[in-house]
Amino acid sequence: MNNEISRQQFGARLHRGASFRGRGIKEAVTWMKNVITLSAAAAIVLASCGGDTGSKRLKGGSTVSSEVRIKMSFHNQEVIVKMDDHPTSRDFINQLPLTLTFEDYAGTEKISMLTRRLNTESAPSGFDPAAGDFTYYSPWGNLALFYRDFGYSSGLIKLGHIESGREKLADLNGEVTLQRVETGGGESE
Template sequence: MKKLLSIFMSLCALFLLTVCAKNEESIQIETAIQETWDQTSNTILESEEISMRQISVKWNDKHVIYELNDSPISTSLMEQLPLTVEIENYSTNEKIFYPPEKLDARDSPLAKGGIGTLAYYEPWGDVVFFYGDFRENSSLFELGKVASGEEMICEMTGTMTIDFVQES
C-alpha cells in the first residue's frame, strides 16, 4: 500500500511539473505519467482479483480458507457470496452444503482428488468440502483447494458463514 501511495504522490508531482511548462519535455512527461498510471491501475486490479479468489468458511470460533480456481463454476459460487448455510455430514470423507442457486459448471475442471479439495457435485447441486481422499467423477467439478485450516475441515458442523477473505 505504501508503494502505491508513493507512486501516486510521484504521479501528482509529475503532473504539477507538466502544468508549469508546456513544451516537448512536458509532453514526454505526460506520456510517462499516463503509462505509469495505466501500469499501476492494472497492478491494483490484478491484486484485488487475486484476493477476491480467497473465501473464508466460518463456524463457531473456527475458520478455513480456500483459494478458488479461475473457472466459471468458482465465479458462479462467488456471485452468491456471502452465504449462511447449514453443513451436513456425508460419507466418511466430506462435508456438504447446498447453495441457493445451481452453479455454472460449463468449461470447468473436474476435481482430481485429494484432501482439502472444494468441489461441486452437479447432479445434486451440492458443494463438497473433502477432508479425505476421493475418486474422480465426471460430475464432480473443482472449485479450489484449502489454503489454511485443512485439519479443521472434518470438524465443520452446524451453521456456517462463507464470504470473501477480508484484507487486514
C-alpha cells in the same frame, strides 16, 4: 506456374514438418516469409492484449482477482480457501456472503446444498479430489469439501483448495458462514 502456396497447403506442410524436397527455392522462401509474417502478426495481437490484471467482472460492477480467498466461519473457528479462477468458481464467489448448513457425507467430505445451481459452462467433465479440495458436485447442486482423498467423480468441479484450517474440518457441521476475504484491493466497486 504460380509458386505461391495456399493457406491450406501451408498448414498441411507446417503440420508435416514443411518438407520441400523436390520443390523450388522460391516456394521454400515464400513458405518462410509466410511463417515470419504469421509469427509477427501473432506477436502483435498478443502484445495488444496486454494490461490484463487477472481480474474478472462480477455482477454489480465489482471485480474478482485470480487471488480470491473465502473464509468459512463455524463454531468460533475459521477455514481459508484459495479459490480457483474459472467461471464456476466466479459464479460461486458472486453469491457470497452465504450461510449454509454442512453435514458429513460418506466419511470423506462435508457437503451443503446451494439454493441456486452454479454455472458449469466450460467446466471439466469430472475431477479426482484430494483432501483439502473445495468442490461443486453439479449433478446434485451441492458444495463438497473433502477431508479425505477420493476417486474421480463425474460432474465434480474443483472450486479451490484449503489454504489454512484443514485440521478443523472434523468440527465442520451445522451452520457455516462463507464470505470473501478482502485482501488489499481484491475487490473494487
